[in-house]
Amino acid sequence: MLKLENLSLQLVDDNGDDKEIIKGVNIEFQKGKVYAITGPNGGGKTSLAKLIMGIYKQNNGKIYLDGNDISNLNVSERADLGIAYAFQQPPRFKGLGIQDILKIASPNIDTVQTRIRLRDVGLCPEEFLERDLGAGLSGGEIKRIEIAQILARDAKISIFDEPEAGVDLWTIRKLIEIIVNEYKGNPEKTAIIITHNQNVLPICDEIIVVDEGIIKGKGNSEEIWPLIKDDIECKMIEQCRGEMIHEIK
Numbered sequence: 001m002l003k004l005e006n007l008s009l010q011l012v013d014d015n016g017d018d019k020e021i022i023k024g025v026n027i028e029f030q031k032g033k034v035y036a037i038t039g040p041n042g043g044g045k046t047s048l049a050k051l052i053m054g055i056y057k058q059n060n061g062k063i064y065l066d067g068n069d070i071s072n073l074n075v076s077e078r079a080d081l082g083i084a085y086a087f088q089q090p091p092r093f094k095g096l097g098i099q100d101i102l103k104i105a106s107p108n109i110d111t112v113q114t115r116i117r118l119r120d121v122g123l124c125p126e127e128f129l130e131r132d133l134g135a136g137l138s139g140g141e142i143k144r145i146e147i148a149q150i151l152a153r154d155a156k157i158s159i160f161d162e163p164e165a166g167v168d169l170w171t172i173r174k175l176i177e178i179i180v181n182e183y184k185g186n187p188e189k190t191a192i193i194i195t196h197n198q199n200v201l202p203i204c205d206e207i208i209v210v211d212e213g214i215i216k217g218k219g220n221s222e223e224i225w226p227l228i229k230d231d232i233e234c235k236m237i238e239q240c241r242g243e244m245i246h247e248i249k
């Protein structure tokens, strides 16, 4: 189990002032469950994920993994303990091949499994296996490879930060199926999905709404819908506008 206890984070804003980003958050993530973290832009979802991964250091509070205090461990120590984070905007690693990055994620992965993981995220292995991560891949392709390497990692706690961003509906549906199969009811694993996607929320055991650095609500998709309706509808309008602008161009 992953437990966040009274977790707080302050960062310095563009004016050089301290800003409270996360304010005394308490959450328990159980094994065998799939969680969604949702809420409006700037609410603190990614900051929470970065606190769990050790990218940000909390100002207050504790993080426990299976009862052990991991609050002062760095990113690689937490990765060794089985925490994995798929970035909202994944970095590009020039000079590394797609096979290489999956091998780093999972040293024992063979070519068959690598192909399966690429297919899982809607990438054709024949086309992508030999490609370089820096060379002309689209944002959506980079995002899919990031997700593939988190799936390959076989972590205890897998955090997917907006997997839907830049990824088509077909792939998101497939990804949902994979996450349900691999995490739901698995006594060793927990999935945490940061999302605004209406297809993802119903499959989650619990949805946590984070806004202004606090937990605004928790529950299943029906219980939480009144709290998130406006945010999801805004996202859909933004997406439609984006598609219309794309068509006009």
Ligand SMILES: Nc1ncnc2c1ncn2[C@@H]1O[C@H](COP(=O)(O)OP(=O)(O)OP(=O)(O)O)[C@@H](O)[C@H]1O
Residues within 6 Å of the ligand: 011, 012, 013, 014, 021, 039, 040, 041, 042, 043, 044, 045, 046, 047, 048, 088
């Ligand atoms: N490194 C940073 N330095 C200063 N402020 C930051 C930093 N990272 C995030 N913030 C601020 O913290 C707040 C929460 O940001 P965060 O990225 O966690 O939100 P979010 O809920 O993930 O948003 P979105 O849905 O847009 O991805 C925002 O006001 C953001 O501007």
